[in-house]
Amino acid sequence: MAKNGTNSEAYTTPLRRLLLAAVILCLLGLFFIWRIDSPRVERFRAAVIDRVLPSFDWAMAPVTATVNLARDFRSYQRIYEQNQELRRELRQMSSWKEAALQLEQENAKLRDLNNVRLDPRLTYITGVVLADSGSPFRQSLLINVGSRDGIVDGWATMDGTGLVGRVSGVGANTSRVIMLTDATSRIPATIQPSGQRALIVGDNSPAPPIDFLENPDQVRPGDRIVTSGDGDVFPPGLLIGQVAQDPGGRLRTRPAADFERLEFLRVLRDHGARRVSNPSALILPETPPTAAPTTEPDVDATTSEREN
Amino acid sequence: MDPGLLKTWGMRLLFVFLALIIQFFHLLPLNPAPSQWAGPDVLVAIIFAWSVRRPDYVPMLLVALVMLMADMMLQRPPGLWAVLVVCAAEWLKSRERRQRESTFVLEWLTFASTLVVITMIYRAVTMLLMPSPGVLGLSLVQLLMTIAIYPVVVAVSYALLGVRRAAPGDVDRFGKPI
Numbered sequence: 001m002a003k004n005g006t007n008s009e010a011y012t013t014p015l016r017r018l019l020l021a022a023v024i025l026c027l028l029g030l031f032f033i034w035r036i037d038s039p040r041v042e043r044f045r046a047a048v049i050d051r052v053l054p055s056f057d058w059a060m061a062p063v064t065a066t067v068n069l070a071r072d073f074r075s076y077q078r079i080y081e082q083n084q085e086l087r088r089e090l091r092q093m094s095s096w097k098e099a100a101l102q103l104e105q106e107n108a109k110l111r112d113l114n115n116v117r118l119d120p121r122l123t124y125i126t127g128v129v130l131a132d133s134g135s136p137f138r139q140s141l142l143i144n145v146g147s148r149d150g151i152v153d154g155w156a157t158m159d160g161t162g163l164v165g166r167v168s169g170v171g172a173n174t175s176r177v178i179m180l181t182d183a184t185s186r187i188p189a190t191i192q193p194s195g196q197r198a199l200i201v202g203d204n205s206p207a208p209p210i211d212f213l214e215n216p217d218q219v220r221p222g223d224r225i226v227t228s229g230d231g232d233v234f235p236p237g238l239l240i241g242q243v244a245q246d247p248g249g250r251l252r253t254r255p256a257a258d259f260e261r262l263e264f265l266r267v268l269r270d271h272g273a274r275r276v277s278n279p280s281a282l283i284l285p286e287t288p289p290t291a292a293p294t295t296e297p298d299v300d301a302t303t304s305e306r307e308n
Numbered sequence: 309m310d311p312g313l314l315k316t317w318g319m320r321l322l323f324v325f326l327a328l329i330i331q332f333f334h335l336l337p338l339n340p341a342p343s344q345w346a347g348p349d350v351l352v353a354i355i356f357a358w359s360v361r362r363p364d365y366v367p368m369l370l371v372a373l374v375m376l377m378a379d380m381m382l383q384r385p386p387g388l389w390a391v392l393v394v395c396a397a398e399w400l401k402s403r404e405r406r407q408r409e410s411t412f413v414l415e416w417l418t419f420a421s422t423l424v425v426i427t428m429i430y431r432a433v434t435m436l437l438m439p440s441p442g443v444l445g446l447s448l449v450q451l452l453m454t455i456a457i458y459p460v461v462v463a464v465s466y467a468l469l470g471v472r473r474a475a476p477g478d479v480d481r482f483g484k485p486i
Contacts, residue, residue, distance in 0.1 A: 027391035027394070137446060262340050
């Protein structure tokens with residue numbers, strides 16, 4: 001190696017090492033801060049994405065549309081089979097429609113007798129899907145409504161038919177929806193008609209397994225799964241999907257929402273939802289049981305500030 | 309303005325631009341359903357391939373910033389993958405002089421082993437510190453895909469973007485051999 005030891009090299013190499021050490025320390029520091037105080041860093045992340053992603057939006061929508069168009073174009077090749085299939089389905093559907101109309105009339109009459117008002121609290125805001133999580137390890141979506149539109153962490157989101165997930169991370173203009181297929185998603189559910197309570201445990205697969213089921217014998221494939229409202233996570237009665245059984249005999253959820261194509265999401269306003277403001281709030285009660293009933297107010301203030 | 313300096317900064321800009329394009333395509337909501345398949349980490353392949361060839365096109369601070377941004381955008385734990393990639397890239401750069409005479413197969417092996425090592429560290433740390441480290445199979449698929457895509461990345465950088473090793477006679481703008 002011919003190293004003609006110039007003066008500049010003698011200075012720059014140690015300087016570069018120092019810089020490298022500083023960069024490594026900064027990045028590791030950020031990672032550990034994230035590990036210790038994850039909500040704060042996640043808020044920062046939401047703010048960064050909120051700033052960056054809407055500026056991509058002008059390009060994202062047309063590119064997505066073009067790729068989808070190309071995919072649709074490929075499906076034209078088997079248009080004849082599709083047509084036959086659709087005709088067959090249409091015949092089935094028309095008989096179902098007849099049944100549905102009769103049931104609707106009956107339902108209206110019964111409602112009238114009962115004087116029922118549907119829950120007026122469950123109104124919704126519709127948002128457009130901007131982006132997905134960008135990695136196969138996380139199942140989440142970014143929608144174009146945020147705190148500016150009144151979105152609050154923890155609200156449920158649905159597509160037209162079924163539950164999609166939970167809002168987690170709200171920026172001013174965007175918010176992130178953790179889908180029920182994500183590995184961190186746990187949703188308390190009731191299985192109808194048996195009324196069994198269970199947990200829908202996301203595991204990064206298209207059909208999340210059903211866990212903590214009291215009595216699996218009472219549950220059969222095809223049963224409806226709805227949210228149970230336990231723990232104030234979601235309002236009760238939202239459709240999640242159907243029970244299915246995999247070849248191994250394990251009970252799984254076939255989601256009602258069409259995860260292949262999510263373009264619009266409804267965010268349900270839910271003012272009864274429990275707000276999780278600080279990291280320990282999920283496990284601990286909001287106000288700790290006071291062992292010593294008299295504490296000075298200024299001490300109280302400082303501790304609560306530190307917790308937040 | 310000095311043409312050599314201009315070219316270096318042009319390539320640095322190109323690198324940032326490529327990183328943005330890659331993230332853009334990662335984020336497109338084409339198929340939000342979970343899949344059993346993971347695409348290659350092209351950004352890392354580019355950083356390593358360029359580090360081996362022209363370290364001055366991917367300076368350490370720029371790599372750190374770009375990777376941190378990728379961590380933020382792609383919902384990874386912020387900083388962890390960035391720090392691993394920065395360390396690996398610096399290690400590859402320190403070997404750059406020695407590798408100049410070696411064959412491509414050897415370089416590919418070096419790339420693969422580096423990637424395996426940092427992926428293993430990443431998996432170990434996330435398994436220790438995070439509640440849901442993600443599916444192991446997907447990590448493996450991604451690792452293999454990235455290793456497989458490396459020759460393509462190298463070929464494209466070489467042929468289209470002109471990132472090639474400094475020839476023995478080349479000098480930088482101060483007249484030093486690179």
